[in-house]
Amino acid sequence: MIEIDNVTFRYKTTDAAGNPRIVGGVSHLTLTVAPGEFVVLAGDSGCGKTTVTRLINGLVPHYYPGELEGSVRVAGIDAAKAGIGELAAHVGSVFQNPRSQFFNVDTTSELAFASENRCMEPDAIRESIRRVAREMDIEALLDRSIFALSGGEKQKIACASVAVAGPEIIVLDEPSSNLDAEGIKELEKTLALWKSEGKIVVIAEHRLYYLAKLADRLIRMKDGEIVEEIGRDRLRSMTEEEAYARGLRSLREVGLPERRTGNNTEAHDADRDFLICRNLSFRYKHSDHGIDFPELHFRRGAVTAIVGRNGAGKSTFARVLCGLERRAKGQVFFDGREWPRKKRAELCYSIMQDVNHQLFTDSVLEEVLLSMPERKGVSEKEREKAAREMLGRLDLLPLADTHPMALSGGQKQRVAIASGVVSGSPVLLFDEPTSGLDLSHMRQVGELLKLLREEGRTVLVITHDIELVREAADEVVRFD
Template sequence: MTARDADNGLPGIASAPLRAQSHGDMQDFSSEQAGENLRNGDMPSAGKSILAFDHVSFAYGGGSHAGVQDISGGIETGEVILLCGDSGCGKTTITRLANGLAPHYFEGSLQGHVEVAGNDNAHTPLARIARRVGSVFQNPKSQFFTLNVTGELAFACENFEMSPEDIRSRIDGTAGDFRIESLLDRGIAQMSGGQKQRVACASVSTAEPQVLVLDEPSSNLDARSIADLRQIVRLWKKQGKTVLIAEHRLYWLDGLIDRAWYIADGRIAREMSAEQLHDLDVHERQTLGLRPVTGEQIVQTLGLTDRLTSCDETSWGAHSKDGAYRISDFSYTYQGQRVPALHIAGAELPQGMVTAVTGFNGAGKSTFARCLQGLDRRCHGTLIAPSGERLNRKRRLKACFTVLQDVNCELFTESVLYEVLLAQPQERRDAAVDILKQLDLQTYADRHPLSLSGGQKQRVAIAAAVASERPIIIFDEPTSGLDMRHMEQVAALIRRLADMGRTVVVVTHDAEFALAACDRNITISGGSIQDAYDLNAEGSRKLVEALVACAE
């Protein structure tokens, strides 16, 4: 398996016909035959599950992934089903069984039956499954096959050999439904994460599959993009589509789902209605390791309601006694542009504290993080240390360690343990093992980092940051793909870094994580600092409203 495959970095299921065609699956499967198949019994009869699992167990070949055991359950046409549970519990495997990637792409041992519209996936060509099931992966750019939006929307239809007139009609209709008319013919590479997610959803919708499968679709999105994603799922529900969503961040799904399957150790440990999931008390939800279902529950879970009535609010937002790193005249202008994409005259990052950097996609947060670390020669400005030392770009490179949003770009070695050892100033095996234990990674010490799940790889990168012992640690969306328990572990570890005197900067869209880990917030908009405040009770509610409310 390649590194790209290991992180769901596969072509979208809309592209599966192309892969299948190379194996001969498409040789007699034209659009006319697809329509004929649907008319001749591929659609389930009334009251019959469109997606059914019958005592399904799956173990990956070579034992490289945890699989699932004895999964049974039916999903009716038009239902929206949530798969929730800890990272590695089997959610992604269930999505792969639903869209046929297991066992057709991911080889392994399969027992039981997975049926879509009455057809057994194990005995159905992947190209034919793709006609009924469309998938959107956690990282949408990994499933694009063309360079522009129009071509991407046409791609699956072309592989199904639809007529040019039909394809054009479908593109126009889908672009209108998804409100992406202005994106047609634009290059995909230059788009924001939210725009790419909308294009990915639209591209699988153009072929009009009956079932949509989404794996962690909100993990890299800001509040506006999550609100758009919510409207997309609402549209699919209105159209009578069946939607299967594996997700950790739950608040945006409140009022959309019909049922939730709670997965533990590869099994459906519990089934809940939407109302039952919503009404879980704090203790039970935390016992299950689930994130809050509403913005108000986020506030309640973190105890901020009590802080509202506390008189001692100054201690929460007090500045570090150890001083602060001061930013002076940071600016960045993209090549070929005249107007700076980033201009920050001044700001403070208190030493021994955690500062959240928030804002919508395209606001300049990642550019700010690059300037802070000195990664780009076009970045201008100075960082002044608490000691008064002026840190130019080269000095900042040695003082900062960044955990990137796409962790695949910074995992280099053959094992998880060596990834941590590589980051240490001086190799200390015992210390590296201890860091892995803190992040529940000790059992993966000898595994190749790129064979792990997205959330596990994220924790490996964080372990390397801890091991680096650098004074400034920058995290770019550190909770992408993390469940509640591991999010809390990462938050606790970041708090520990601050207690050790490290200055921590966290670029995030995750309100739950920001409130659990951070002391202050800086909001960036249009490349400038729009707001800065302490995360006391008032500031915490302000942050929740900014990052959550518009997506509920």
């Protein structure tokens, strides 16, 4: 059982000047989860969902420092007094980015790692690995390099490593954010298995459609507090309009809209109205994975969604288009001229799938200013004003002086998006821009994409988020 009684927690962090700050967390939170219950935590980015999962697994307050009031009992243990190691015997955790929880370079060693640290007998560990591999259908992933796995396969290994250790409680933090449709179906099967085994499952999530049939309760949070509890029957009968009115993503799976595709190879009357890619090809070393596209056309002043399964080459295409792969072949034409690989940094701005790779400064404001080009006749004061206006459009202005690494995943995503928008680049490429974003901020991103379209910029969006495609895309290209 999980018992959270009148808990208030605030994170200790610093601003850009190094001054201490107390931010985020939860306020006067009371929540009880019974054995075998499946509970979904939902709400806006930064509402406190992740903090609840950290209270359960002990990362708060033992890893993330802060001010804690109230009591948390997990499996009869006082979580504030027990160490993370003691709690780990009862609680397994699956994070948004599975790479952040891997400690080994091969899959089988990773599956055994948690159990080995609990000093379980080697024969028992091997038997548990065989059982879990059979139940989760991952036998083909055993003895593989972690680095050779797709995003969905990494998520499977993260879930399996938790299952091998056999905890009675499992918490997950937005596990579907980087998965394609097939990966989400596999995740749903895993969650259903855990539910059938009577485990407590607590999952913080924005995508809700794959959880509607599994959840016993949905806890809706706002500003660190619980504002609504929705039971199983009400959850399953809730319409899309009712979910949207609560700021929740759809509880029903939505289909791809019928739109004109942008990858036809017919001759165009005005090539300067298109971003044209010809004979783009690339192969990774010692691998069959890569891309080979004879011709692609992307309309100028349009938002084109690029969809397809994980491993289809979408992110590789983005790297090649932006000139980041030296061994890539092919030509890129825009505005009536060819752009050699070394010049494409002037043409394209890419917002990566893992935005942690492109956050460099000590504050959110500085991060946006870093991407904003200096123009003759524009003062530093005017640049800062423009940067603050962009932060305001994405609900980031109160965080202007906060270190980017102190933000939630969704907030980091919006900082990277703001940086891309102010860069002024004629071609903007977004790789999963709504990963970790709630409904309102997904719609904000959609509005920004449409604004960029009105400015005449060419916008390419790699995404699994069909709700975003419905919201903002003019055209859809599918990579298979």
